Amino acid sequence: MLPPATEPDPSPTPGDQPVPRIDAHHHVWDLNTRDQPWTHGLAALNRTFTADDLRPALNRNAIDATVVVQTSPTEQETAELLALAAEDPHVKAVVGWTDLTDAAVVERLASLREGPAGSALVGIRHAIQSETDPGWLSRPDVRRGLRAVAAAGLVYELLVRPDQLPDAVNAVRTLPEVRFVLDHAGNPVIDADGLSAWTALMSELAASPNVAVKLSGLVTRTTPPALHTLRPCTEVLLSVLGPHRLMYGSDWPVCLLAAPYDEVITLTEALVQDLSAHEHDAVFGATASRWYGICG
Template identity: 35%
Template sequence: MNVKIDSHQHFWNPKRGDYDWMPMDNEILARVYGPRDLEPHLLAAGIDQTVLVQAAATVEETEYMLGIADASPRIAGVVGWIDFENQQHAYHLRRLAKHPKFLGVRPMIQDIPDTDWMLRDDIQWAYELIIECDLTFDALGFPQHLENFLTLFTRYSDMRFVIDHCMKPQIRNHSVDGFTHWADGMSRLADQTTAYCKYSGLVTESDGWSLEKMQPYVEHLLKVFGSERLMWGSDWPVCRLEASYDAWHSAARALTADLPKAAQDRVFGGTAKKFYRL
């Protein structure tokens, strides 16, 4: 049986007060999202399981998500957060690693002003402990982080890395130079490391998305990562800024419709299952 998996979605309650990135006047984002809101979309798209990913830089957020996961059979696993700048959080990582649905961590690197933050000497302990605990690392960044991620992924070759949202190519400001920089960087990550990539976030990096705008990016990802290392994710409810869950899922399917069925099955389930060991 081919299990269909959404490798990247969120739940949140803004009243918890730790979603520092969230504009509280945004009617789409600044509201409660929970399993009941997502369920109709999972049914419509035929999705069996999801990976719930952190959206706030607190351990409390991770505990919140694990509580939801405990009560939600649809949630196959949780990607949480610890403070890489506080080595006392080694306790939290070891503790969380014992939870059967805790998969790994995601520092919110895209929101950190220092592009070189990930390479700071004082946070290297966290990568070493992630490997020790056999957990995953979700790499959230922008094209300007490509070179540093290559350094990081090469340094810790035993770690299971996955690139979130295709490293957020700036489709809305598409240019030949911008595409070339992103494409070359992604090619190096694919060729020189064992990193996987999430086929997600493309609609929100577009301004008035279309299949035509996204096609060259998807084609490049398939060329360098292949279906064996590419996994679809909705990034719901963030995707709602540009497209409904169903519209993005349908677009993602259309952009991969020429793949053999076995390859499509990997992109829409098998790869996530393998990477996250679901």
């Protein structure tokens, strides 16, 4: 069971342990094991990516731990990611997949958690952005699955399109027993109209204490990524949520569509450079550590 993700006291206490520096969102895949159809036509991504490929960047940037996130809607991939967590020195947590709409979702979740390396499973995700229904999260069978995720002590990660964000906000508000993480800040449209609508929704989302947001994926929302284009999003997130409900994620290797790992983390560091040391530690480790139960 993961610890509760209540809002922490923002002030450090004497004797605090060093906060692990965490990349809360990356992927791996092996095209020899499983096709990734969504990468077809994307030359930068249509190849195998392993944890060993990522390791030099993690070491260069002093990343202590990572959260690896599913890309395929199959429990077999989740089992493979759990096996990776059991052997890899960086991967400390797994966000996997199961069919939320299955009547046996409780048993499915129990099987994943009780299987080999199942203790590394911290969350479940489904690519809601691939669903045509903007109200998919409001379906009764999906809501039943979300409650099962919460009962299993797991986080549910929201991967949504901008038009699905209102439904995500509603799910977070009406299911206070579920601990949510919004991936990629809800994939905002970075123009005047898009940011206005997104800002209003982020303000609504922030009213619910059972959600955190990943400061991830933004580099692929604007080309080329730059401080002046990404700063408005970051300022909104810091204003309405605060650093203790934000967590850094590289979204590697998807970030390679816009920027290499070192550029992504450098941009993120620059975007939060005005934070205090304690607030900076929250974005780069403490929030993810608390939300996912990752110890140093």
